Amino acid sequence: MYVGRFVVVGPDVGAYRVSSRSFPNRKITTRKDALTVGPTDDAPETDNPYVAYNCLRVVETPAGEVAAFGNGSHVDPIAEKLERGYPARDALATSLLALDYEKDDYDTPRIAATIGTDGEALIATVRKDALVVETVEEPTLVATYETDAPESFEFEAASAEEAASEAYDLEFEHAVCAAGVARTDDGFETAIENGE
Numbered sequence: 001m002y003v004g005r006f007v008v009v010g011p012d013v014g015a016y017r018v019s020s021r022s023f024p025n026r027k028i029t030t031r032k033d034a035l036t037v038g039p040t041d042d043a044p045e046t047d048n049p050y051v052a053y054n055c056l057r058v059v060e061t062p063a064g065e066v067a068a069f070g071n072g073s074h075v076d077p078i079a080e081k082l083e084r085g086y087p088a089r090d091a092l093a094t095s096l097l098a099l100d101y102e103k104d105d106y107d108t109p110r111i112a113a114t115i116g117t118d119g120e121a122l123i124a125t126v127r128k129d130a131l132v133v134e135t136v137e138e139p140t141l142v143a144t145y146e147t148d149a150p151e152s153f154e155f156e157a158a159s160a161e162e163a164a165s166e167a168y169d170l171e172f173e174h175a176v177c178a179a180g181v182a183r184t185d186d187g188f189e190t191a192i193e194n195g196e
């Protein structure tokens, strides 16, 4: 099954995977305080505005560190609002509503998740027909296609590295790359899986 991009979160570990039929020549790199999805050296040029972006940021907020991740440019305003003290629910809802679903051929939804130092985790999506922001108590997945509402999902990873590789290895078609994040006693750790 092809579900496109997806996030899994809950509640101490999370992952974001890029699956792509149209733009497979991409990888995740670490840039400053963010993990960034971008083209590989051999990728054809594109003017599609939705295929290169910061997919994961860990930010310092008045309530401690929070990790925010998702499938597009909304990750930046979510992170910036968290830094300024917005509750995660409000940072997700306002950023997703402001940018809305992607104006491409598929009306691709924007998806995102946050993990807080206090153990609070949220998952969110904005589609053409809905804005959904939920707190999660167990691993939960939302994808751009097919599973486009948050669903409980079996996800065993206990570290960032395990989360990136488990997400990358899931059976959903056209895996390209994945990022993992986990809350530890020393703050958040992140990991990248770019495949072969």
Ligand SMILES: NC(=O)c1ncn([C@@H]2O[C@H](COP(=O)(O)O)[C@@H](O)[C@H]2O)c1NC=O
Pocket (backbone or CB within 6 Å): 004, 005, 018, 019, 020, 021, 022, 023, 037, 048, 050, 051, 052, 071, 072, 102, 104, 105, 106, 108, 109, 144
């Ligand atoms: N975030 C991404 O990595 C990403 N990759 C592709 N898209 C959008 O989704 C459309 C479909 O892509 P695909 O056929 O690879 O699933 C693309 O034309 C593009 O507008 C993306 N936008 C949202 O998921």
